[in-house]
Each structure stands twice: as C-alpha cells, then as structure tokens.
Amino acid sequence: AQSVTQLDSQVPVFEEAPVELRCNYSSSVSVYLFWYVQYPNQGLQLLLKYLSGSTLVKGINGFEAEFNKSQTSFHLRKPSVHISDTAEYFCAVSDLSFQKLVFGTGTRLLVSP
C-alpha cells in the first residue's frame, strides 16, 4: 500500500516570492507521482507527473517538481508565484498499474499582494 504526507496544510506567500510545497510518500513498490491543483470552486487538474526518466519534471504554469527516491520526496516548486496561483495543491501516488491514486491531505497556497 502507498501513502502520501503533505506536512503543510497552508502556505502563505507574497506575490513574486518563491514557494516550495512539500510531499513525502511511502511505498513498498515502485510508484508514479503526481501533483494536482484545485482552483476555488473547481475540480482537480493535473499540474505535473513523474513516470520515469529525468527526476526534474516541469508542469503547467511554471511549476516544477523533483523526484528524490532516497528521500522518498516529490516537492513542488515555483520561483515566482502569482495571485492566480492561489489554490489547493494535492500530491498523489500510484502504483505502476495506475489503477488507483492515493492522495495527500492537500496544501492550501495563499498568495497575497
């Protein structure tokens, strides 16, 4: 079984500042990793994913994440945030069958002027 830990429930940041949202996972088998974003009053949409290859993956809206197998982490970063990045961000893990996604508890990013 897999599990995901997002330690920060809320991250406040000023516009144009950098941000990192932390994600750690646990699994006894190889996994794929995902970040989804949920804007206010909307469903989730895929931000980026790690399946294989380069451990640094780039997603939409200038976000990137780095897969670190030794630390079982997949932290999400953006060098300069915008007000429009205010949303809830979910880290998720899947086994290699993609049959099920296991989500973390989410991190609410609050960007203020």
Added chain:
Amino acid sequence: DVKVTQSSRYLVKRTGEKVFLECVQDMDHENMFWYRQDPGLGLRLIYFSYDVKMKEKGDIPEGYSVSREKKERFSLILESASTNQTSMYLCASRLGGTDTQYFGPGTRLTVL
C-alpha cells in the same frame, strides 16, 4: 477537449433520504472513480469502475453503492443519507492504460 460533468454543484438532502449523484464523461474512458473530499483529509476513494457493470470498492465504501450501466455514466448512491456524509464529492475518469485522471467540478452535498 476532455469533459467530466456532474449532475449538481450543490445538493441539500435530509437524513434517511436516498441520494443519487450522477457523473458523465464524454471521452469514452473505461475507468471511472468516485471520491469524497473533506478538509484535512484530502481525497478518499469510495468506489471505482474499470468497465460497464464492473465495480470495485475503494478505501471508504461503507454507506455507498454505485451503478455503471453505460460506459459514459457512473452513479454514486447513498441508500440512506446520514449527516456524516456531508461532503464534497468528486468524480473522475481515466482512459485505460494511461496515467491521468480527469475530474469533474464536484458536488457539494449537505445532509440535514
């Protein structure tokens, strides 16, 4: 463009009522999922289906059932709604053999 729709954005029901939440996708996806989202708990899988008339229990199936009579439609049923089922319900679909789930906008259900 990928589209997953849910029948209602907001729903208010009374304890003991039978509740149907409908989800429709227009992408010919084999796999469909129902999650509930609660503050501090993230998304938890209730049921999923990998084909018509097939269903599998997720992590929290108690108090729920599902129906998938057609490929494009996946229904979540609360046989006798209770106040602890007040939540946001999200439907998703995925093409078989691929990695990305596509989500609907959600239904916020309040049980009084």
